[in-house]
Each structure stands twice: as C-alpha cells, then as structure tokens.
Amino acid sequence: MARTAGSHSDITGPRVLDAALRLFAQHGYAAVSMRQIARDVGVQAGALYNYTPDKQTLLLDLMRRHMEALLQERQSRKGQGTPLERLEDFTRFHIRYHLQRPDEVFIAYMELRNLTPENFTAVEELRRQYEDELEEILRDGVAAGLFASSDLRVATMAVIAMLTGVTTWYRPAGRLSVDEVEGIYWDMVRKAVAV
Known part of the structure; x- marks a missing residue:
C-alpha cells in the first residue's frame, strides 16, 4: 500500500513512534492494534510496515529510545564531588x-x-548502565563512611523505585513545585542511606 499523500518517511517514522507511545501509555500495549496506530498517524495500516516490522519492535524502539536518551542526558551531567554531592x-x-x-x-x-x-x-x-552509576555512588559513600547498606544492589533498586514513583502521583498544577518535590525526595534518599 502506498503512503498517504503528503506523508514523508523522515516525518512519519517519528510520528509512528509518538503515536505508539501515546496509545500504549493510554490503553496498554496489549490493547493497541497496528490499525489504531496507523489511524492515529494518518496512514493506511499496511503503510506502517514501511517504518517498523511489527508492534513488538515498536515497543522495543520506544524503550530503547527512552533509555538511550536518559543515558545520554545523564552522561552530560555526570560530575565529580563527594558521594553525597553525587x-x-x-x-x-x-x-x-x-x-x-x-x-x-x-x-x-x-x-x-x-x-x-x-x-x-x-x-x-x-537499564543496568543507569543503575550501575547509582550503585557506584552508594559504594563510594559506604567506603567513605557516609552511607550504610547491607546490600548495595537492593539499596540501588530501592532508591530508583522510590524516585521513579513520583511520576505516578505528581501533577504540575498540584500544591508542590518540582523544586519542592526534589528537595523532599533528596531528604528521604539521604536519610535512607545515611550511616
């Protein structure tokens, strides 16, 4: 099947990913069909296969895109300092x-x-690359006598789970600003790993 008039691969490819992201987040991966994604993008269902071989690849591409962007952004911010500052x-x-x-x-x-x-x-x-940075920070903090942990891997996963949980409840129009939320979470993380 041909592309819809006016569609371009350099524009439509990212739109396919964006539509899949939106629909998977709203309805869940299992409930979304390739036909729904095509309709959201404005192309015929068969045309999607010009951009992806299947729905599983779309899911992988979304997760990979998220993790690679996270790692790249984190790499640009990685700094020096004490384990507490890091x-x-x-x-x-x-x-x-x-x-x-x-x-x-x-x-x-x-x-x-x-x-x-x-x-x-x-x-x-x-994911492990990202987790490894936090585990290294915690290890350095334990070695410096700043942090306590009987199991660094469990501590790493617990901190990441706590931090990631904020996305389930935080609302920009709520009573707390992002800065305030960061401060509260920093206080909790610091206390959770303190000696």
Missing part, C-alpha cells in the same frame, strides 16, 4: 528528567512484561 545530583536529575516524560516512564516500567526475552535482555542492559 547522590544529590542523581536524585534531583532522576526526578526532574522523569517528571517531564511520564508516558515514557510508564511504558519503560509497566510494559517490560510484554517484551520478548531477547528484547527484554537488550532493555535490561541499558
């Missing part, structure tokens, strides 16, 4: 970055179960 920076970065992308966060966590084992492994490798 932990504060990681905490504030994680909250601010993720609050701006609630749909991506929802899909990255809630739709992992829908990945094939091979695709799950690919996404897990990217």
Whole structure:
C-alpha cells in the first residue's frame, strides 16, 4: 500500500513512534492494534510496515529510545564531588528528567512484561548502565563512611523505585513545585542511606 499523500518517511517514522507511545501509555500495549496506530498517524495500516516490522519492535524502539536518551542526558551531567554531592545530583536529575516524560516512564516500567526475552535482555542492559552509576555512588559513600547498606544492589533498586514513583502521583498544577518535590525526595534518599 502506498503512503498517504503528503506523508514523508523522515516525518512519519517519528510520528509512528509518538503515536505508539501515546496509545500504549493510554490503553496498554496489549490493547493497541497496528490499525489504531496507523489511524492515529494518518496512514493506511499496511503503510506502517514501511517504518517498523511489527508492534513488538515498536515497543522495543520506544524503550530503547527512552533509555538511550536518559543515558545520554545523564552522561552530560555526570560530575565529580563527594558521594553525597553525587547522590544529590542523581536524585534531583532522576526526578526532574522523569517528571517531564511520564508516558515514557510508564511504558519503560509497566510494559517490560510484554517484551520478548531477547528484547527484554537488550532493555535490561541499558537499564543496568543507569543503575550501575547509582550503585557506584552508594559504594563510594559506604567506603567513605557516609552511607550504610547491607546490600548495595537492593539499596540501588530501592532508591530508583522510590524516585521513579513520583511520576505516578505528581501533577504540575498540584500544591508542590518540582523544586519542592526534589528537595523532599533528596531528604528521604539521604536519610535512607545515611550511616
């Protein structure tokens, strides 16, 4: 099938991903059909296969795009300093970055179960890179006598889960600003790992 008049691959390809993101976040991966995605983009259903081989690849591409953008942004901010300063920076970065992308966060966590084992492994490798930075910060803090942890991996996962949870309840029109939320979460994270 031909593309809809006026569509262009450099424009339509990203629109396919954006439509899949929006629809998967709203209805769940399993409930969304390729036909719905095509309708949202404004192309014929068969034309989607010019941009992706299948729905599973769309899900993988969304998760990979999210994780690669997160890692790239984090790499540009990675700084030096004491373990406490690095932990504060990681905490504030994680909250601010993720609050701006609630749909991506929802899909990255809630739709992992829908990945094939091979695709799950690919996404897990990217997630592990991000988690490793926090684990290193915590390890350095324990070595410096600033933090206490009987299991660094569990502490890492607990901190990330706590920080990511903010995307489920925070509303920009609510009573707290992003700065206030960052401050509250930083205080909780600091106390959670303190000696």
